[in-house]
Amino acid sequence: MALNGDEEDFEWEPPTEAEMKVIQARRERQDKISKLMGDYLLKGYKMLGDCCEVCGTVLLQDRQQKNYCVSCQELDSDIDKDNPALNPQAALSQVRERQLAAQVLAAAPELNGGPTSSLASVLVPQPRPEHCEGAAAGGRALLPPPAVASPPPPNTTLQPVLEEAEEAVLTKLRWATTQLQSSASLEASIQLCSLISSCANSLRSLRELSQ
Amino acid sequence: MVPLEQLHLNHVLQTVSALESVILRSFGPEGGQVLFTRDTGQVMLSRSGKRILTALHLDHPLARMVVRCVWKHSTITGDGSKTFVLLLASLLRIIHATASKETHMFQSHNSTKAAEAATARHLADKLLEFALTELDKFIVLNVLPHGFCVSLENFTAKTQHNLSFQTLLVSFFHTRLGYAYCDFFRNLFCELLSHWKVKDDQPSFSIHLLNNSFPALHTQVSGVPVSCSRLIEGQVIHRDFATPCPQVRKQPLKAAVFNGYLQPKLLTTGDVLELRCGDKVTEDRGIVHFSSWTERSVESIIATLQSFGVSVLLCALKQSTAVLAAATQAGMCLVECVSEEEISLFTQLSGVTPISDCRRIHPEHIATLTFCKPLLLGAHRCVHLDFHDCEERLKVKPCSLVICAPSEGQADQHACAFQDAFRMLLTALEPMHKTQKKTIPSEECTSLHADNISNEAACRVHLHQKCVIETGCVISAGGTFEFLLHHALHQYGHSCSVSVNTSAVSQLLAKALLSVPRQIYSHNLKHFLQAQTRVMALIPRQPNALSTNLIHTEGPLADGKLSLCSCNKGNMSLKLLDLGLESVSCKYQLVLAVLQCLTNLLRMNMLLRTHTILHTKSHNSLNAHSESSEDEDED
Numbered sequence: 001m002a003l004n005g006d007e008e009d010f011e012w013e014p015p016t017e018a019e020m021k022v023i024q025a026r027r028e029r030q031d032k033i034s035k036l037m038g039d040y041l042l043k044g045y046k047m048l049g050d051c052c053e054v055c056g057t058v059l060l061q062d063r064q065q066k067n068y069c070v071s072c073q074e075l076d077s078d079i080d081k082d083n084p085a086l087n088p089q090a091a092l093s094q095v096r097e098r099q100l101a102a103q104v105l106a107a108a109p110e111l112n113g114g115p116t117s118s119l120a121s122v123l124v125p126q127p128r129p130e131h132c133e134g135a136a137a138g139g140r141a142l143l144p145p146p147a148v149a150s151p152p153p154p155n156t157t158l159q160p161v162l163e164e165a166e167e168a169v170l171t172k173l174r175w176a177t178t179q180l181q182s183s184a185s186l187e188a189s190i191q192l193c194s195l196i197s198s199c200a201n202s203l204r205s206l207r208e209l210s211q
Numbered sequence: 212m213v214p215l216e217q218l219h220l221n222h223v224l225q226t227v228s229a230l231e232s233v234i235l236r237s238f239g240p241e242g243g244q245v246l247f248t249r250d251t252g253q254v255m256l257s258r259s260g261k262r263i264l265t266a267l268h269l270d271h272p273l274a275r276m277v278v279r280c281v282w283k284h285s286t287i288t289g290d291g292s293k294t295f296v297l298l299l300a301s302l303l304r305i306i307h308a309t310a311s312k313e314t315h316m317f318q319s320h321n322s323t324k325a326a327e328a329a330t331a332r333h334l335a336d337k338l339l340e341f342a343l344t345e346l347d348k349f350i351v352l353n354v355l356p357h358g359f360c361v362s363l364e365n366f367t368a369k370t371q372h373n374l375s376f377q378t379l380l381v382s383f384f385h386t387r388l389g390y391a392y393c394d395f396f397r398n399l400f401c402e403l404l405s406h407w408k409v410k411d412d413q414p415s416f417s418i419h420l421l422n423n424s425f426p427a428l429h430t431q432v433s434g435v436p437v438s439c440s441r442l443i444e445g446q447v448i449h450r451d452f453a454t455p456c457p458q459v460r461k462q463p464l465k466a467a468v469f470n471g472y473l474q475p476k477l478l479t480t481g482d483v484l485e486l487r488c489g490d491k492v493t494e495d496r497g498i499v500h501f502s503s504w505t506e507r508s509v510e511s512i513i514a515t516l517q518s519f520g521v522s523v524l525l526c527a528l529k530q531s532t533a534v535l536a537a538a539t540q541a542g543m544c545l546v547e548c549v550s551e552e553e554i555s556l557f558t559q560l561s562g563v564t565p566i567s568d569c570r571r572i573h574p575e576h577i578a579t580l581t582f583c584k585p586l587l588l589g590a591h592r593c594v595h596l597d598f599h600d601c602e603e604r605l606k607v608k609p610c611s612l613v614i615c616a617p618s619e620g621q622a623d624q625h626a627c628a629f630q631d632a633f634r635m636l637l638t639a640l641e642p643m644h645k646t647q648k649k650t651i652p653s654e655e656c657t658s659l660h661a662d663n664i665s666n667e668a669a670c671r672v673h674l675h676q677k678c679v680i681e682t683g684c685v686i687s688a689g690g691t692f693e694f695l696l697h698h699a700l701h702q703y704g705h706s707c708s709v710s711v712n713t714s715a716v717s718q719l720l721a722k723a724l725l726s727v728p729r730q731i732y733s734h735n736l737k738h739f740l741q742a743q744t745r746v747m748a749l750i751p752r753q754p755n756a757l758s759t760n761l762i763h764t765e766g767p768l769a770d771g772k773l774s775l776c777s778c779n780k781g782n783m784s785l786k787l788l789d790l791g792l793e794s795v796s797c798k799y800q801l802v803l804a805v806l807q808c809l810t811n812l813l814r815m816n817m818l819l820r821t822h823t824i825l826h827t828k829s830h831n832s833l834n835a836h837s838e839s840s841e842d843e844d845e846d
Contacts, residue, residue: 034225038232042245046268047229049818051222058225058271 036070166206173199216818219324226273231300234260234293239731256620260292261285280808289634291801298805301726306331335813339806341716353699358686363414382791387628406610422633427552431622432589435615445597447611456544463599464580466523468565473534474509512569513537523583639794642682688791690728692798694746697721
């Protein structure tokens with residue numbers, strides 16, 4: 001359905017299946033945002049002329065003059081799901097990627113070696129999602145699930161993931177501490193304290209894992 | 212917060228989608244009502260898209276612009292504001308999707324977003340151009356043959372035309388006020404129209420009159436059941452008497468209307484009063500003498516009025532206590548602070564002019580009334596009066612509407628529905644095109660009726676049809692208009708005789724039109740498919756069949772217009788009546804208005820922030836409408 005006759009410069013190709021999924025997900029997210037905004041408008045919120053700096057959605061303002069961004073504060077973020085520190089699935093996929101890379105590297109010298117060492121490299125167990133859950137919970141300030149005891153894994157593939165998770169949890173801990181110092185409301189302080197305690201729990205479980 | 216902000220297509224789409232989700236749940240025959248409450252306890256109940264959108268708090272300039280367009284459209288057509296937003300949102304979505312695929316056209320732009328915006332603008336301009344030049348042709352050829360005609364010639368009789376007129380009204384009231392009272396209000400509406408119909412004149416004249424003076428013609432009464440709504444003869448003035456009204460009166464009464472103050476207002480801040488006696492400005496005569504002089508002048512005015520036999524005074528402004536005392540002494544009833552609309556209606560019906568200079572009172576300022584008495588409507592006392600020999604003079608039997616409802620919000624809703632019904636009828640009865648100088652090119656005629664012997668006759672009929680687009684054409688509701696137009700545009704887009712650009716544009720519009728019936732049947736996809744199948748079955752397979760249908764027209768009516776009646780006689784037309792009717796002219800105006808709003812929206816690409824609020828008069832008038840009722844209560 002081209003509007004211009006001459007298209008020598010550009011050939012439009014139909015999107016691949018992965019791109020279609022992304023487009024579909026984005027459209028659904030936009031629909032959800034519109035629906036939520038419509039509900040808030042009917043509740044008496046004011047639609048401002050500004051956009052949120054983080055995600056670009058139009059800001060709403062409630063009766064107490066507080067600005068509210070529907071997508072940041074209610075919906076799960078679009079890009080956070082790719083961040084391994086915050087999403088267990090993303091962490092799992094990153095771990096698998098590194099395993100695959102390690103296997104390829106190990107397989108290359110093994111072509112010259114015997115079959116026994118290749119078996120050893122294949123026996124790397126997958127890290128379980130619960131470990132990643134613990135790390136993600138620390139980042140999202142939810143109640144942490146109990147840390148699960150894990151079989152002693154080899155440190156090669158798990159270590160970088162754990163380090164990243166620890167770093168993310170520490171960042172959140174630092175942020176929560178600064179917020180707590182400047183917080184004025186009771187509810188916010190209580191929530192920040194619970195965030196700090198869940199961060200501490202996550203750090204403890206991460207340290208146990210790395211031992 | 213940057214002072215200058217680029218507007219992207221995403222922003223526009225997001226804003227309009229938010230507005231769409233606001234009205235979506237009230238859309239369609241099964242849509243719900245929205246209840247707005249204020250902190251003061253005041254309640255507003257509405258299903259009208261215009262009222263819902265204007266009640267929102269919107270600071271975003273794009274959103275405000277869209278709501279303004281909806282408001283303006285609704286003020287003229289009275290209906291279709293939710294469909295407006297729905298169609299606008301779906302057009303924007305399709306244009307957004309198309310623009311992101313085809314940005315190669317404007318590769319000279321710096322970023323993809325700018326290129327997308329330019330493509331979208333280009334598409335919108337092309338759409339508008341297409342709609343302004345060719346859409347009416349599609350409507351006439353493909354939609355009108357499946358419709359009916361309504362006219363106001365004699366709408367109480369039970370002919371086919373009048374059944375359509377009644378059904379049109381019922382479906383309108385059904386969408387606004389729900390199933391329970393639509394028949395009742397239809398009867399009330401027809402009764403009102405029949406009273407106000409100016410004999411031997413165009414019926415639309417009376418609808419214009421009613422539309423313009425509706426605020427003065429109706430009274431809202433809360434706390435009473437809806438079935439108590441009725442018509443009362445004469446005019447009701449929504450003020451009480453300021454002076455006691457003597458019970459016994461000889462008929463007929465004489466009345467006078469005053470625009471200003473009977474006693475000149477004394478000093479306000481900033482006034483300088485110069486008292487002269489002869490040629491010299493003197494200190495001897497003071498303010499006391501001046502005020503006694505003004506009181507004497509009031510007495511002389513009252514004496515003049517008594518000489519004319521006037522016993523009722525209607526004043527637009529609040530009069531001083533001296534005037535009230537003088538009027539009471541003379542036995543005259545005085546009503547003050549009468550609104551402008553009521554005064555203009557009074558002067559129209561009585562044929563007098565208001566008195567602006569109290570020293571010059573002539574017989575043409577004196578009106579004759581049959582009666583003038585207080586009337587208790589709900590919790591308020593009003594003045595009820597009727598005009599002497601109005602029927603002979605103006606050929607109109609004036610009557611006023613009393614709208615009753617259990618609560619104020621509902622009474623307001625009913626009154627708005629009535630007002631919008633007038634506007635809808637006016638738009639429905641308006642011809643779709645004012646100037647018809649086009650002639651159909653011969654090749655088009657031959658392509659339509661290829662093997663037909665009566666080729667010429669069909670072409671001639673076709674030509675007639677184009678030359679005078681008949682008024683008052685209605686079609687069955689439930690998405691029929693959209694299905695038919697979608698099919699026509701789709702076929703046109705696929706036909707080989709059009710350019711690539713036009714084909715793309717017509718397919719775009721066709722796709723967007725389907726969103727309306729899809730939303731009507733959103734709760735059940737099966738109904739959507741059933742409706743689509745039913746409407747598609749109406750479309751004849753052969754173009755020859757269409758031409759034979761065209762030939763089945765009635766002869767010219769008394770006023771010389773060629774009227775095209777429904778081609779699907781018998782059972783099909785009755786079945787279609789069950790779904791309700793909507794006006795084709797309103798729909799056409801809606802599509803054009805949406806495309807114009809779309810073009811304006813996409814032409815904007817920057818937001819400028821100012822430090823002061825630039826609320827123009829127009830914005831204030833939007834809010835004033837909702838707040839004027841508050842002010843009246845405070846009085």
